[in-house]
Amino acid sequence: MNLKEWIFTTDHKRVGVLYLIGSMAAFIVAGIMAMLMRVELSTLGPTITSNPSSYNVWLYAHGAVMILGFQIPALTGFFANYCIPLMIGAKDVAFPRVNALSVWLFYVGIILALLTFFIPDPPDVMWTGYPPYSTITAGNTALYSFTVLILGFASIIGGVNFLTTIAYMRAPGLTWNKLNIFVWCTLGAFVLQLIFVPVLGTAVTLISMDKYLGTTFFDPARGGDVLTYQNLFWFYSHPAVYVIFLPFFGVLFEIVATFAKNRVFNYNAVVYGGIGGIILLSGVVWVHHLYVSGMIDWIRIGQMVTTLMISVPVGLMLIGLVGTLYKGSITFETPMLYALGVLFLFLIGGLTGIPLALPSLTLHLSETYYVVGHFHYVMAVAGTFSIFAGVYYWFPKITGRMYNEFWGKLGFWVTFVGTNIVFWTMMDIGVKGMPRRYYDYSHFSQFEGAHQLMTIGAAILGVGFAIALVNWIVGAMKGAPAGDNPWQSMSLEWTTVSPPPHGNWPSPPSVSAEWTPYAYDRR
Amino acid sequence: MNRILKHWAATALIAVSNVAMAAGGDGQSSGQTPASGNIAKLQYLHKGEARIADPAPGWDYLWKEVLIDITVIGILFALMTAFFIWRYRRVPGGPQVGSAPKLSPAAAIGWAVIPAFVFLADDLFLAANGWVLWNKFRDVPADRLEIHLESGMYSWDYTYPNGVQTQNELVVPAGKAILLRMTSRDTLHSHFIPDFRVKEDSMPGRTTFLWFLPREAGKEHVVTCAEYCGVMHSYMAGRIIVKTPEEFKQWYEAGAAAAKRSS
DSSP: OOHHHHHTOOOHHHHHHHHHHHHHHHHHHHHHHHHHHHHHTTSSSOSSOSOHHHHHHHHHHHHHIIIIIIIHIIIIIIIHHHHHHHHTTOSSOSOHHHHHHHHHHHHHHHHHHHHTTTSSSOOOSTTTTOTTHHHHOSSOHHHHHHHHHHHHHHHHHHHHHHHHHHHHOOOTTOOGGGSOHHHHHHHHHHHHHHHHHHHHHHHHHHHHIIIIIOOOTTOGGGTOOHHHHHHHHHHHHHHHHHHHHHHHHHHHHHHHHHHHTOOOTTHHIIIIIIIHHHHHHHTTOGGGGSTTTTOOHHHHHHHHHHHHHTHHHHHHHHHHHHHHHTTOOBOOOHHHHHHHHHHHHHHHHHHTTHHHHSHHHHHHHTTBHHHHHHHIIIIIIHHHHHHHHHHHHHHHHHHSBOOOHHHHHHHHHHHHHHHHHHHHHHHHHHHTTOBSSOSOOGGGGGGHHHHHHHHHHHHHHHHHHHHHHHHHHHHHHHOOBOOSOTTOOOSGGGGSOSSOOTTSSSSOOOOOTTOOTTOGGGO | OHHHHHHHHHHHHHHHHHHHHHHHHHHHHHHSOTTSHHHHHTTOSOTTOOSOOOHHHHHHHHHHHHHHHHHHHHHHHHHHHHHHHHHTBOOTTSOSSOOOOOOOHHHHHHHHHHHHHHHHHHHHHHHHHHHHHHHHHHOOOSSEEEEEEEEETTEEEEEOTTSOEEESEEEEETTSEEEEEEEESSSOEEEEEGGGTEEEEEBTTBOEEEEEOOOOTTOEEEEEEOSOOSTTGGGOEEEEEEEOHHHHHHHHHHHHHHHHHHO
8 A cells, every 4th residue: 555656546446535535534524513513503502612603614614515525526526436437348537647636636625625624714604605795704705715616627627537438438339328327327417517617616706806806796886796696606506416416316226226136217218318307407497596585586487397397307217216126136235225215315305395496485495494404305415325325335346345234234224313313303493484504593492402302313323424434444454355246236347356456357348239237137 | 009008198198188277277367466366266365364365374375285295295105115125125035136127118208208297297286386376475465564674784674664763673563564675785684584484685786575464463573584694693683573553553653753853
């Protein structure tokens, strides 16, 4: 184990592992922020800090780091890097050095994000960074802008790399309609990143220019407009939800197909209807984040319809996933438990999003704990569970060793219980009026009991995740040898040795006409 | 084969006609002003409520409707998933690989198009109902009390038509529609009144509005800030004090007199 070899590596698998380590570090930091907030909220009034600013910085760091430092890099950095070349039978990505650059930029971004805790006046602008507050706060908005820009740039060059890789480096015989669903999902996610990240980059650049260079893009007193930022921001950040959603659903498809030993139900509907539909719709639904921010009425109504229509492609993907269980031969190892858990969490999260598609219901629900509960279910927790499922699933491939099955399952159940305690309670008090981003809820004292319950739930949740993290570390160091294909999967990544050498296969694989990654009945 | 296609065609037709009915039927009534009788037909109005259509009970009604809708869908999906998990678990001596048949092209299209139509039908049904309620939230009755709100870090400053000014305390008469025209002197704030199921952001450079109908005299309602506005965001709160029309008149005129004296 040579540190220099790892830092200067151009091997997609090592780049992937570097992404995994960085994003898990980010996950731990952002998780600690969540725990600090939960402890702070466990009693009315000040609990562990008497300074609301500290709370606001935790809140900022929790949101920004979880999304930009953990979920997006873990899904489009780690999984894409590690799995895509292996799944398409390629020796590496198309531009290995560009790949190395993207992981370096990712680490620079993570370090910038962590500087939040060491500089005076850290950013307190929430992960959304809305002006005018972000241009008048004493907090350091520039750090926020630069973190976003660096991570966004890493993502863009990653996108160029993977689209090229998928288009040009597939193994002989591996046609588009034989690609793993995960490959399609990643392709979709990177298309979205390439289209929309530049918009986010523009938005955060403009707020820093307003704050530090005296421009007036968002200052109405001097000809600017406050709402422009919100439109730019959500024009990226709603598609960003699908940048998270698509790869994590891709991971679920791989796991469910493997552990049900079954073909994916209605592959074409999932790929062209589901993934294609999401790509088409993702750019025209952002106004549902602005239902109460004073937008003109007709666009709120128009985007209500497009937002509701998102249920069609998402529904097709969910039918594909549940249908894959039909007539399967299902076993329940840890990755499958996490994946099935996501099915239920995502169902709750997705359906509780439907009220939020209606502007009239949103007049009451927006900016309450209901919204927080909903997006944690649908994106935060479902995404994180999928990431954990995927890491467990490819763990034998990455390390060549096996994790401990007992602790894996225990970790799942503990996390699953904790999750539902926290986020179900959250939605419940949200409907009753509890507003979000509150350091002190003294004029909503009726919710103190619920907040205490959520703090207990969060502690359980934290223990569950910690069990999984320890299980991986112990498993990677002294787990039993796993063999090359412990799950008897058909997918190409399992046809090479574990862990795969540099170059992946001694001689490049090719696939036969009747092979697909899910053709278990043809084996 | 032919029979199956016919069956699908019929199902699709029913779905389409449902969509048309949901969208067309409710779309028509939404074109009218919410104060008119059409809305009352949808039972958003409390019986005996005079001319003003209060959107708050309509919110509760639509919320219940949507909640039933999503609960039914959720339970169906969850039960089906749970059944598959249980029914197709691997048992000793059972098959080692799955045996799902490969879908024929017609079946594949059917499994994409029919669910899509079902989801779309439900979407449009909800959209139509949501739209009706939205119009009620945005159509302010002509008989109203119009109050100007300037929000700022960290207070709500109300100005009444006669010049009376209050801070963090909005005194209103029962039974009259209250319209707030809102702006902000510094950053984003959101005037959230949970009891009236309504909020709207205020910001510099634009004027936004919301309205609500206080019903019961003697009641107080919490007002709170729902858009992150800085360090003391969670302390930015106020209350709405509902008085009887007579009490309100007294208070209002006394306030006007006091304002005149001090100026």
